[in-house]
Amino acid sequence: MSDEPVLRVLGRVSSPLTDRSQAPCQGDEGGPEAVVTLEPDLAPAVRDLAVGQEVLLITWLDRADRSVLRVHPRDDPQAPETGIFATRSPDRPNPLGLHQVRVLAVEGTELRVSDLEAIDGTPVVDIKPVLGPVGERCHDPGGGASP
Numbered sequence: 001m002s003d004e005p006v007l008r009v010l011g012r013v014s015s016p017l018t019d020r021s022q023a024p025c026q027g028d029e030g031g032p033e034a035v036v037t038l039e040p041d042l043a044p045a046v047r048d049l050a051v052g053q054e055v056l057l058i059t060w061l062d063r064a065d066r067s068v069l070r071v072h073p074r075d076d077p078q079a080p081e082t083g084i085f086a087t088r089s090p091d092r093p094n095p096l097g098l099h100q101v102r103v104l105a106v107e108g109t110e111l112r113v114s115d116l117e118a119i120d121g122t123p124v125v126d127i128k129p130v131l132g133p134v135g136e137r138c139h140d141p142g143g144g145a146s147p
Contacts, residue, residue: 055127099117
């Protein structure tokens with residue numbers, strides 16, 4: 001068994017955003033609706049996603065500069081340079097994107113979502129539900145996750 005992580009691309013984003021310069025810094029700052037198309041074998045994993053549900057879409061920002069360690073936040077040259085881990089910049093050593101979106105429709109392995117600032121073709125590597133209050137989660141807080 002290797003100690004190196006291996007990511008599987010689960011699907012891709014289809015978005016009207018085709019260039020990084022078009023994308024807002026965060027989805028709630030004008031991110032458009034987009035479609036996430038997952039691989040057909042993932043249909044069982046999509047089954048319980050519900051319209052209206054908030055999810056975290058995790059993407060691989062494949063056009064990021066992985067050598068960047070400091071940035072001017074929000075591309076503002078007047079802002080002091082800041083270490084990359086204190087920012088949400090897409091340029092970073094491991095360019096994982098984290099996007100909180102609302103599920104607008106589920107059709108097979110296609111999800112239509114709101115407020116997604118990822119650009120067209122961005123690989124999707126995971127989807128996780130946004131957690132609500134402890135009593136509303138689908139697990140036993142004292143006994144671990146339930147199936």
